[in-house]
Amino acid sequence: MGGVPAIPPPYHATAVRPDWRDLPDGLRDAITARLGAPVVAARTATAGFTGGFAAVLETAAGRVFVKAADLARQRHLTDWYAREAAVLARLPAGLPVPRPRWALDAAGWYAVGLDALDGRTPRLPWEPTELAAVLAGYAEVSAALADPPADLTALGLPHLADLARTDILWWGEVAAGREPSPPLPPAARDRLPELVALESRLPGYAATAPGLVHGDLRMDNVLLDRAGRAWFCDWNWLCHGPAWFDLAGLLVTGYAGGVDVDALFAGHPATADAPPDALDVTLAALSGYYLTAAGPPPPAWTATARVDRLGHPGGRPADGGRDRPPDVSPLLWAHRRFSGEQALGWLADRRNWH
Incomplete structure (x- = not known):
């Protein structure tokens, strides 16, 4: 503070995350198998302050928002993602929230698929x-x-x-x-x-x-x-x-x-x-x-x-x-x-x- 007003961070562009191509091959293979079709486009989420993977993955069958983190190095994130999926599955119907579709672990990572919001x-x-x-x-x-x-x-x-x-x-x-x-x-x-x-x-x-x-x-x-x-x-x-x-x-x-x-x-x-x-x-x-x-x-x-x-x-x-x-x-x-x-x-x- 000290008389100099703070400037808001660019909330649409705060994140530092891995891209789809940075994920372990075994994890990408497992996610692709769960999606049922190859990923043709991956748009990394640019908002947020944690370093977990977060991206909208697009296939010929549709779009899914995927969060993923390393089970050993980012255990706090994997715990958060699992808790969030459990909450979202139980929130009352009709609310404006993304719903979970699936979860998996592979190559030492945990991933959860959610509805992709545009x-x-x-x-x-x-x-x-x-x-x-x-x-x-x-x-x-x-x-x-x-x-x-x-x-x-x-x-x-x-x-x-x-x-x-x-x-x-x-x-x-x-x-x-x-x-x-x-x-x-x-x-x-x-x-x-x-x-x-x-x-x-x-x-x-x-x-x-x-x-x-x-x-x-x-x-x-x-x-x-x-x-x-x-x-x-x-x-x-x-x-x-x-x-x-x-x-x-x-x-x-x-x-x-x-x-x-x-x-x-x-x-x-x-x-x-x-x-x-x-x-x-x-x-x-x-x-x-x-x-x-x-x-x-x-x-x-x-x-x-x-x-x-x-x-x-x-x-x-x-x-x-x-x-x-x-x-x-x-x-x-x-x-x-x-x-x-x-x-x-x-x-x-x-x-x-x-």
Whole structure:
């Protein structure tokens, strides 16, 4: 921060991934056999921050979106992909989400095939029609997850209240001297006690929510199809929690785009039962979560680093360090900084920290 506004990363072009031709021959052969026809075109996904394979594969029989990762070197990704496939297979019918088609392992890799969506990430700053489509789509999703089916909850999903305590709440760590303070703008430099008090309410609020939430709802996990409908992707962090948490995380990215985000949050069906300070509590938590991890990337990548529940390297390991797992986009740190500044700036405006 420090007076220089963060620039959003190009969310449509953040990924560093292997291409189809980079995969082991045995894996490509197994995928081709499962598709039932040779791959005639492969379009690698350019969005995202992890380094797993992700591409739309086209054959004479149609198109499939395939994710794949090395079972030994990228075990966290293979676990995510398997969990996402299990979630997608059990989400209520009719929702705008891709559905799984198959899964396989070959040549030491795990792969899952999903419906291929013909879409793109929304543009920043938010365009009114695109934002309206995304908010309408999330209203549909949040309503369906307010009373989720039993086979979905039977997956043993985590609770946001627990995840908040272990991975999200970082201002308390800063106040206790266990985490370095990130650079803060003048308006927020003396607000650490208030930030700690606000974020500390999140676990209690989340614990009372009866439904499920996406858990990682950012604009780069949304695709708009050619008809303008919003589709919601990357469901590996589904958890028990309040829908307003998802909504706040989504709107953070559009905070500086001239949009009345306060009104959009307050008027959305997902906030019908939200506590009066739910938005401030979530913004405090997200700002600390992002900003404490937004420093320069560590010089070395390590395969043992913890990867947290919002899909980013981080978390709270025993030694207090947050190293870089392998195959992470170098733009991840720009994403963290941008998101953290957006959240803290929005909170500062709401609380008149000027």
